[in-house]
Amino acid sequence: SQQGEEDPQALSIQEGENATMNCSYKTSINNLQWYRQNSGRGLVHLILIRSNEREKHSGRLRVTLDTSKKSSSLLITASRAADTASYFCATDAVPGFQKLVFGTGTRLLVSP
Amino acid sequence: DTGVSQNPRHKITKRGQNVTFRCDPISEHNRLYWYRQTLGQGPEFLTYFQNEAQLEKSRLLSDRFSAERPKGSFSTLEIQRTEQGDSAMYLCASSPKRAGGETQYFGPGTRLLVL
Numbered sequence: 541s542q543q544g545e546e547d548p549q550a551l552s553i554q555e556g557e558n559a560t561m562n563c564s565y566k567t568s569i570n571n572l573q574w575y576r577q578n579s580g581r582g583l584v585h586l587i588l589i590r591s592n593e594r595e596k597h598s599g600r601l602r603v604t605l606d607t608s609k610k611s612s613s614l615l616i617t618a619s620r621a622a623d624t625a626s627y628f629c630a631t632d633a634v635p636g637f638q639k640l641v642f643g644t645g646t647r648l649l650v651s652p
Numbered sequence: 653d654t655g656v657s658q659n660p661r662h663k664i665t666k667r668g669q670n671v672t673f674r675c676d677p678i679s680e681h682n683r684l685y686w687y688r689q690t691l692g693q694g695p696e697f698l699t700y701f702q703n704e705a706q707l708e709k710s711r712l713l714s715d716r717f718s719a720e721r722p723k724g725s726f727s728t729l730e731i732q733r734t735e736q737g738d739s740a741m742y743l744c745a746s747s748p749k750r751a752g753g754e755t756q757y758f759g760p761g762t763r764l765l766v767l
Contacts, residue, residue, distance in 0.1 A: 640685075640697065
């Protein structure tokens with residue numbers, strides 16, 4: 541079963557705009573990760589944020605984590621057409637175990 | 653290319669046939685995972701190996717599914733008596749057992765279609 545949901549399910553923006561995706565989860569976590577999946581391909585790890593962190597940056601990516609609300613957000617700034625993909629959050633629902641539980645994903649379309 | 657590789661990339665089979673998929677993890681990674689992903693959904697955990705030991709199996713993994721990692725290197729996932737509901741993308745991932753090893757590195761997946 542899925543851990544939670546991403547919101548929105550789909551997002552369409554123009555190049556240069558920012559894209560924000562939200563993720564909610566259900567159980568306590570050790571860390572939360574974001575992955576990207578291009579159409580029909582494997583997943584690529586983007587960023588990991590630990591439960592004791594509130595914000596993390598990596599290039600054009602900014603991730604926030606609110607453990608009290610069991611939610612996270614992924615911001616992609618100055619989006620590019622190459623950012624078109626599905627984005628998934630994943631949590632280690634059993635801390636220390638390593639099994640990842642994924643959300644349902646946000647499909648991002650960035651138009652030139 | 654030193655990433656995770658999976659073979660075959662695509663498999664079409666008839667209902668009732670057996671299929672086997674192979675995953676070659678990143679060489680220094682001792683943890684290996686199988687996930688299944690259906691259209692429009694996120695990946696769902698199937699099973700996990702640490703070296704050659706299978707440490708957890710999801711309830712999604714019925715008796716028709718078996719996974720092995722005989723020498724702690726590559727892994728195989730076999731589905732016996734395939735059903736149309738088995739049609740999905742089967743993803744393999746690996747990770748190292750060390751601090752910061754929470755990140756899983758995914759292969760390109762094997763897309764299975766059961767007719």
